[in-house]
Every structure is written in structure tokens, then in C-alpha cells.
Amino acid sequence: MSGWIAVAGLGPGAEALVTPEVSAALAAATDVVGYIPYVARVAPRAGLTLHPSDNRVELDRAALALRLAAEGRRVVIVSSGDPGVFAMASALFEALEAAPEHAGTEIRILPGITAMLAAAARAGAPLGHDFCAINLSDNLKPFAVIERRLRAAIAGDFAMAFYNPRSKARPEGFARVLGILRAGCEPGRLITFARAVSTPDEALSTVTLAEARPEMADMRTVVLVGNAATRRVGRWVYTPRGGKP
Amino acid sequence: MSGWIAVAGLGPGAEALVTPEVSAALAAATDVVGYIPYVARVAPRAGLTLHPSDNRVELDRAALALRLAAEGRRVVIVSSGDPGVFAMASALFEALEAAPEHAGTEIRILPGITAMLAAAARAGAPLGHDFCAINLSDNLKPFAVIERRLRAAIAGDFAMAFYNPRSKARPEGFARVLGILRAGCEPGRLITFARAVSTPDEALSTVTLAEARPEMADMRTVVLVGNAATRRVGRWVYTPRGGKP
Structure with a gap:
């Protein structure tokens, strides 16, 4: 099975504000990548590897996601709110621009309720x-x-x-x-x-x-x-x- | 049972982008009020009255919602996208300002994925x-x-x-x-x-x-x-x- 990346917005905090699209992506993921408090919002389960990382390392985190997807993993990068508003989507595209070997990666951006x-x-x-x-x-x-x-x-x-x-x-x-x-x-x-x-x-x-x-x-x-x-x-x-x- | 109004954002179109909070409000509603194509997105069911109305009558629509809530109805005003972005939330507050007799109405604004x-x-x-x-x-x-x-x-x-x-x-x-x-x-x-x-x-x-x-x-x-x-x-x-x- 080929790998992919979904950059998903978890919304501001409440579960009732997470879209079904994002819940489905998390259910299909093998790996979740993100800032520590956002990864902590994802329930652990068998077959799911969590990769929490610190603040201000957005490009490293995006590069990790690209490497994992290239290995065939199904990766969700979690953002608070909406991933396109001061969050991880731009960082992923910056990383993609710097790593042309990953140009073919399947990527989806999944909107969320922004703060x-x-x-x-x-x-x-x-x-x-x-x-x-x-x-x-x-x-x-x-x-x-x-x-x-x-x-x-x-x-x-x-x-x-x-x-x-x-x-x-x-x-x-x-x-x-x-x-x-x-x-x-x-x-x-x-x-x-x-x-x-x-x-x-x-x-x-x-x-x-x-x-x-x-x-x-x-x-x-x-x-x-x-x-x-x-x-x-x-x-x-x-x-x-x-x-x- | 006392009435209420929820102004709910249905998101841009796909069901997978409707938040669980909005789905729960629709499930609890007795009345749905809104612009014709948005009301058409709500599945009819027994006990639910649909009140579709034309474009450019936002204040009339908001006044109807206030009257229904005063009668004890549970009213969802549906907007496309997010109700606070060029949509029905502002119109409801304009109508509320013009109708001080409805000042005590229970109102919730339920965010959505804006276009x-x-x-x-x-x-x-x-x-x-x-x-x-x-x-x-x-x-x-x-x-x-x-x-x-x-x-x-x-x-x-x-x-x-x-x-x-x-x-x-x-x-x-x-x-x-x-x-x-x-x-x-x-x-x-x-x-x-x-x-x-x-x-x-x-x-x-x-x-x-x-x-x-x-x-x-x-x-x-x-x-x-x-x-x-x-x-x-x-x-x-x-x-x-x-x-x-």
C-alpha cells in the first residue's frame, strides 16, 4: 500500500468540533506527527505510532512526515484549529520545496475550525x-x-x-x-x-x-x-x- | 421545554465537513430556517419543520427564528460555511437588537468550515x-x-x-x-x-x-x-x- 500525508485540523479543542473527515483520516493513519499537545489529543491504539515533537521544529516535523510517507506509511500531521491558518500546511510545502525527491507524495489538507x-x-x-x-x-x-x-x-x-x-x-x-x-x-x-x-x-x-x-x-x-x-x-x-x- | 436558536454552519457542502456539534443541533431541532439551498441540505424527518426562504430576506428569517423560539421551538438557522463569516449570525443579532422583547432568547452560534x-x-x-x-x-x-x-x-x-x-x-x-x-x-x-x-x-x-x-x-x-x-x-x-x- 502506498503512503500518504494528511495535514489535519483538530479544531480548537472540543471533540464535537472535529470534522468527520479528520476523524476518518486519523482512523486510517499508521503515524501521527505534530506538536506535543496536539498529538496528545489523539487516542493511542494498536498499529498507530505517535511522533510528538517540540514547538519551533515545524520543518523537521514536515521532513519526517515526507520520509515516513515515502516508506509507505499513512501519516497524519495534526494541527490545532485549521492547518492552513498559521499552522503546519505551509511548513509542509516549504519542506516539500526543499526535498524534490518527495515531489510525488500524495498529500491532502483537511480543514478544521480555526481559533x-x-x-x-x-x-x-x-x-x-x-x-x-x-x-x-x-x-x-x-x-x-x-x-x-x-x-x-x-x-x-x-x-x-x-x-x-x-x-x-x-x-x-x-x-x-x-x-x-x-x-x-x-x-x-x-x-x-x-x-x-x-x-x-x-x-x-x-x-x-x-x-x-x-x-x-x-x-x-x-x-x-x-x-x-x-x-x-x-x-x-x-x-x-x-x-x- | 423552553425554546432556543442555534445558528449553525453547514460547511462548504460535503457531509464529511459538517461538525458533530452541528449534526447534534440538527438532530435536536424542531425547526430549520434558512436560505432555500441550505435548508435543502437538511434531511427531512418526522417532527422537523423546514422553513426555506429566499435570498436577501435575512432579517425576516431571523425574526421568524426569534418568534419560533419564543413559542418554545428548537430552531436551527442554517448557513453555508461558517455562520459568522458573511452569513446569518450578524443578521440574527441585528434582528435581536430590533426586537428587545426577545432579549432573553437562548442563542448559540455553532462554527463551521468557511468557504x-x-x-x-x-x-x-x-x-x-x-x-x-x-x-x-x-x-x-x-x-x-x-x-x-x-x-x-x-x-x-x-x-x-x-x-x-x-x-x-x-x-x-x-x-x-x-x-x-x-x-x-x-x-x-x-x-x-x-x-x-x-x-x-x-x-x-x-x-x-x-x-x-x-x-x-x-x-x-x-x-x-x-x-x-x-x-x-x-x-x-x-x-x-x-x-x-
Whole structure:
């Protein structure tokens, strides 16, 4: 039997948010490759080898998957959320580009519920109109790129979703992001901090830009910033479909 | 038994992309409300009343759901894709704001696989770095807003996903969008036209901006525009994680 790779999105955490397509791929796999906490979400079973690896070794992990598939193994690379949003799909294609001997590998990308959409659903519909997704991690890009994109998103009056807003390694980055938002948006702009949505650690809070503090975010948080028309109705936050009414 | 509303995302089309959470809500429902082709995706059964309605009556549909829930019915409002992305969740909150007598309604938003992420998965990982989602329909917003957001997205070097790129009612809008892209991006910029992903009518093609033509899109198409670093590897299109290498 010939090998293959499926890059699968496990969604934000709850089993009820894993698509049947992803469950079927995991049931057919011989090997699961991924970041330690994501591999830990896959139930062990006879005939399935788990290959957990550490953060920041995405290219090594992708190269391992390509080697295993070449040996005839059926490999699922697991990502949290959706594999195409700040996750393993791009890393696999980078690895494939660097290893032309694996050009014929059978690859499928299996979408999942990405964190910003799970968070938006809990909050209401803050991304209900045009929006941007920005990764605030500066591991792989300079902060100047982040700043350029933030300013463009403000200029376009996009709602925004921020992934990886804050880590111990770079506690000051998110404070700079809030400063850029304050320079370009009104103080009443609504911001939702959504942590670990759909897991037992879930916590959600919505504040105004004036009230927002860097320590409201950590690496398990997705931050949703409304556009100029975003508002509350009861406990919900939503962005109207037609812009400012 | 008290009534409730769940606004559920059915994903792009395939049953294997419907989350178990959404399937459970449909199994518990007494009423399903939605646009005709989405309601047609729900299997009829005893005890379930289907309320299909036409396009562009989103607020009437949401008001019906609120009335039914007030009568104790368990109502699922079905959306294609994700209900929070250019779909029914915002319309429901608009209707709730206009009907304070329904403020106590139990509401849940159930996320789904949105069209751009299903399309991106088929193409590779074109949204693998910071990106924007823009609804090109000018039913509810003037074209000037669309143009402002396109220019901002180009200035920020975002990858982009366009929903509702073209309809019979406004065939010229997407030609103007391509013109704005040509003025701000290099002619080799990669554009993927993804039609009816995960359905029997699925069709995918990737061309350069120089080759792109308005008639490559219709209302069942999602258009994905890469950023300046987006490139091909074999049959795949992907955006590297760290910007231009």
C-alpha cells in the first residue's frame, strides 16, 4: 500500500468540533506527527505510532512526515484549529520545496475550525463583516511587518483577529500592538479576549480599547478587534453586515 | 421545554465537513430556517419543520427564528460555511437588537468550515500567512468601501479571500476589483478561483493576476489572492510562514 500525508485540523479543542473527515483520516493513519499537545489529543491504539515533537521544529516535523510517507506509511500531521491558518500546511510545502525527491507524495489538507471562528462564535459575530487575521508572533517575521499590517487593517476599517498575541519570550510586543490600535481607533472600540475556546479552560471577556491591557492575552488567547461599527446587543458582540448604520 | 436558536454552519457542502456539534443541533431541532439551498441540505424527518426562504430576506428569517423560539421551538438557522463569516449570525443579532422583547432568547452560534478555508486546503496553503476576508457584494455596502479595503489589503501585503465575487446583478464589480489589484500588485501574483469546493461541481484553477479574467468567478466561487511571497510547489500553491524568503 502506498503512503500518504494528511495535514489535519483538530479544531480548537472540543471533540464535537472535529470534522468527520479528520476523524476518518486519523482512523486510517499508521503515524501521527505534530506538536506535543496536539498529538496528545489523539487516542493511542494498536498499529498507530505517535511522533510528538517540540514547538519551533515545524520543518523537521514536515521532513519526517515526507520520509515516513515515502516508506509507505499513512501519516497524519495534526494541527490545532485549521492547518492552513498559521499552522503546519505551509511548513509542509516549504519542506516539500526543499526535498524534490518527495515531489510525488500524495498529500491532502483537511480543514478544521480555526481559533478565530470558534472564538467569534462564542462572542457573537464580531467578524461578521470584512476582517483580517494577523499572527502577532515575530519568530518568523520582523515586528515592522506586523506594524505595517496593523496600520493597513486600521486604514481599511477591518475587524481583526490576532493569533499568538503574547508569549513569555516577547511580553512587550502586544503592548506595542495596543499602542498602534489606540493611535488609529476610537477608545470605545470593542476587543474580545478569547482563551482556550471549547476547552475546560475557556474564558471570554470583551472590553473597550481604552480598558484593554497587555496581560489580558497569553499564547492560548485569540484577540478579536471589532471594526468601527461593532457593537453589543445584550451579552453579545457583533459587527453589522452593512458597515456603520 | 423552553425554546432556543442555534445558528449553525453547514460547511462548504460535503457531509464529511459538517461538525458533530452541528449534526447534534440538527438532530435536536424542531425547526430549520434558512436560505432555500441550505435548508435543502437538511434531511427531512418526522417532527422537523423546514422553513426555506429566499435570498436577501435575512432579517425576516431571523425574526421568524426569534418568534419560533419564543413559542418554545428548537430552531436551527442554517448557513453555508461558517455562520459568522458573511452569513446569518450578524443578521440574527441585528434582528435581536430590533426586537428587545426577545432579549432573553437562548442563542448559540455553532462554527463551521468557511468557504475560504475549504478552498485554501484544496489549493495548498495560500492563506498560510496574514490574510483578509472581503465580501465583494455591494448589496449592503457601497463599492467605495470595498475599494478602500482592497487598497488597504494591498498596502499591507495581505493574502486575500473574496466572497461573493460576482453576480448577474453586478457583472462589472469584479472587473473593477481586478483593475485595482493590477494597479497595486505584480502581474505574476497568484490567484486561485475555487468553485463549489467539496461538492460534485468542484473546480479549481490557479492563474497569475495578468491571466485573471472576470468570467473566471461566479457566485459559487471563492477567490484567493496570494501575497507577494505566495508561490507554487508542484501542483500546490502556498504562502510561506515568514514572508518573502
